[in-house]
Amino acid sequence: MNNNPGNKSGNYGNNENHDAGSEPVLRIRDLRKIYMQGKIPVPALDGVSFDVNKGEFLSIVGPSGSGKSTLLSMIGLLDRPTEGSVFIDDVEITKAKESEAPRIRREKIGFVFQHFNLLSTFTAMENVDIAMRFTGTPKNKRKERALELLTMVGLGDRIKHKPSELSGGQQQRVAIARALANEPAILLADEPTGAVDTKTREVIVNLLKGLSEKGQTIIVVTHDMDVARQTDRIITMRDGTISGDTGGS
Amino acid sequence: MFDLIIRSLTQRKMRTGLTIFGIALGIFAVVVMGGMSEHMNLVVDKSLKLLANNIQIEPDGTFGGTLDDSKIRQVKRVPGVSDAYGVLVTALDPEGGGGLGGGDMVFGVLPERQLKDASLTSGRYLVPGDGYKAVVGSSIARKFNLKVGDELEMKSKRLQRTSSITNTRNISVVGIMEYTGSFFDNSVQIPLDRAQKFYKMENTVSFIYAEYAPDSDPSEIARRIDLSVEKVKSKSPEQLRKEIESNLMIFGLITISAAVLAAIIGGLSVMNTMLMSVSERTKEFGLLKALGAERKNILFMTMGEAALMGVIGGITGIAAGSVLVHFLNKSFEAQGSALFAITPRLVVIGFLFAISLGIICGTYPAYRATKMSPMEALRYE
Numbered sequence: 001m002n003n004n005p006g007n008k009s010g011n012y013g014n015n016e017n018h019d020a021g022s023e024p025v026l027r028i029r030d031l032r033k034i035y036m037q038g039k040i041p042v043p044a045l046d047g048v049s050f051d052v053n054k055g056e057f058l059s060i061v062g063p064s065g066s067g068k069s070t071l072l073s074m075i076g077l078l079d080r081p082t083e084g085s086v087f088i089d090d091v092e093i094t095k096a097k098e099s100e101a102p103r104i105r106r107e108k109i110g111f112v113f114q115h116f117n118l119l120s121t122f123t124a125m126e127n128v129d130i131a132m133r134f135t136g137t138p139k140n141k142r143k144e145r146a147l148e149l150l151t152m153v154g155l156g157d158r159i160k161h162k163p164s165e166l167s168g169g170q171q172q173r174v175a176i177a178r179a180l181a182n183e184p185a186i187l188l189a190d191e192p193t194g195a196v197d198t199k200t201r202e203v204i205v206n207l208l209k210g211l212s213e214k215g216q217t218i219i220v221v222t223h224d225m226d227v228a229r230q231t232d233r234i235i236t237m238r239d240g241t242i243s244g245d246t247g248g249s
Numbered sequence: 250m251f252d253l254i255i256r257s258l259t260q261r262k263m264r265t266g267l268t269i270f271g272i273a274l275g276i277f278a279v280v281v282m283g284g285m286s287e288h289m290n291l292v293v294d295k296s297l298k299l300l301a302n303n304i305q306i307e308p309d310g311t312f313g314g315t316l317d318d319s320k321i322r323q324v325k326r327v328p329g330v331s332d333a334y335g336v337l338v339t340a341l342d343p344e345g346g347g348g349l350g351g352g353d354m355v356f357g358v359l360p361e362r363q364l365k366d367a368s369l370t371s372g373r374y375l376v377p378g379d380g381y382k383a384v385v386g387s388s389i390a391r392k393f394n395l396k397v398g399d400e401l402e403m404k405s406k407r408l409q410r411t412s413s414i415t416n417t418r419n420i421s422v423v424g425i426m427e428y429t430g431s432f433f434d435n436s437v438q439i440p441l442d443r444a445q446k447f448y449k450m451e452n453t454v455s456f457i458y459a460e461y462a463p464d465s466d467p468s469e470i471a472r473r474i475d476l477s478v479e480k481v482k483s484k485s486p487e488q489l490r491k492e493i494e495s496n497l498m499i500f501g502l503i504t505i506s507a508a509v510l511a512a513i514i515g516g517l518s519v520m521n522t523m524l525m526s527v528s529e530r531t532k533e534f535g536l537l538k539a540l541g542a543e544r545k546n547i548l549f550m551t552m553g554e555a556a557l558m559g560v561i562g563g564i565t566g567i568a569a570g571s572v573l574v575h576f577l578n579k580s581f582e583a584q585g586s587a588l589f590a591i592t593p594r595l596v597v598i599g600f601l602f603a604i605s606l607g608i609i610c611g612t613y614p615a616y617r618a619t620k621m622s623p624m625e626a627l628r629y630e
Contacts, residue, residue, distance in 0.1 A: 105538075
């Protein structure tokens with residue numbers, strides 16, 4: 001099932017649509033990634049295809065080595081597939097030149113990491129601000145937006161705090177605010193609750209749920225079935241292929 | 250983006266400080282050593298200008314030696330030479346030793362041929378018939394605190410190897426020259442006949458200067474003098490200049506290369522600092538890339554850091570060098586002569602050198618920084 005990759009502008013309503021009213025924001029077609037371990041090829045992804053609609057809250061689960069992290073790095077344009085395509089908003093990002101990758105990353109993708117990855121010497125405000133620096137947004141606009149996002153994640157009174165002065169859950173909320181700063185098409189979260197306690201986990205999951213209800217597309221990679229169960233759709237990976245998809249067509 | 254650079258530097262104050270200190274030290278050496286060499290250049294340049302455009306004739310051979318008065322007559326007879334005269338040069342203090350342009354010299358000159366391009370601040374020039382009278386340079390006057398009418402002691406040793414002064418005599422100062430920035434600031438000019446008598450060197454001179462018709466070729470005349478007068482070596486003004494300049498070049502190269510070495514060590518410390526900083530910040534650069542930073546953003550940040558350290562180090566080094574040179578010159582001036590000259594071009598060179606050192610030594614670490622994989626950030630513990 002190959003479609004025409006060069007056709008990227010405004011071809012809504014083509015054969016890829018599932019149900020009326022929701023457009024696929026992400027389309028993955030026959031994605032393969034083969035790593036070479038010495039001379040032995042090891043397939044990490046072995047023909048993965050699925051669509052994600054706008055506003056969907058999706059989780060990808062599976063054991064270690066099932067290929068879920070590889071899949072995530074392909075979607076985030078951090079790594080290139082051996083074969084196959086990834087389309088975001090009908091743009092085939094897997095065909096993008098290396099020089100275009102940073103622009104795609106900052107405009108289409110927002111990353112949330114397991115270990116938050118906030119800059120330790122920056123305040124919460126500055127940590128959100130930095131994501132917008134590379135887009136050339138003027139300073140006052142950046143400040144305004146950062147304040148708005150931090151207020152939204154419930155940290156309006158913590159904007160001057162450094163990561164060391166925040167709890168794990170608060171740090172992850174700052175990271176989510178940062179990921180949303182450039183209004184990405186997709187929020188990619190890699191084990192977002194992997195480093196926090198169960199109580200905090202609920203806060204994070206509820207926050208993500210709320211965002212998805214507002215129309216934000218979210219993909220979460222997790223080990224934690226308690227987190228996966230709260231998402232709209234679960235894709236289960238095994239040995240580089242999709243072994244289960246609760247919402248897929 | 251600039252605030253990020255400042256931030257990263259101020260975050261590691263000790264390390265940044267040490268690196269900047271390293272560069273500053275190197276540039277400091279460049280400025281001080283370069284200042285010495287620049288001063289020499291200036292002195293020689295001004296001295297050559299004052300020597301006028303005469304052919305200089307010195308004794309041929311490796312021994313210092315002197316020239317006989319009869320050689321002057323022979324030179325005068327060479328076609329193309331319009332006039333010739335001798336000068337006797339000795340050290341004012343035979344026990345003091347000369348040193349690099351710092352030695353005080355006695356010039357025995359014909360009153361008609363004394364240095365008149367430099368004007369006097371007080372007194373008069375030598376006139377024919379003067380006895381033990383002297384016109385002294387500005388540095389001599391300052392060093393010995395002389396005014397017109399004061400007495401200056403001349404000393405001589407009969408033989409070069411004699412250990413003690415055998416003869417002393419007071420001469421009275423009749424004129425003081427203004428500051429010229431040349432060797433002549435350290436000169437005492439006395440009538441040639443008195444110099445020859447006092448130093449027991451009757452009928453001898455150190456150099457002969459030959460004047461020539463303005464439209465003739467001095468190097469051709471110099472060659473003619475060498476051919477017709479025995480045991481002399483003649484140098485046209487141009488040859489003299491070239492010879493002195495090549496000597497200065499060697500002096501300059503030695504001082505500057507020592508200084509450049511110091512500065513390169515400073516540069517290596519920048520590189521070391523930046524490499525450490527980059528490897529410590531693997532996660533940060535990876536994260537910035539995941540957030541959509543472009544290679545040029547990361548290059549700008551890291552190279553900017555290195556360049557900024559270069560700029561600050563350069564300014565500090567130039568400032569510290571200038572201050573030191575200022576005080577050294579002050580103390581040397583009290584003894585007679587300055588030793589350093591901080592010229593504008595030296596400042597520019599020092600500054601450019603510091604910045605390029607920073608940038609060049611920051612390039613490789615910056616390149617490494619741009620190579621940081623966003624994957625590292627994604628999975629970093």
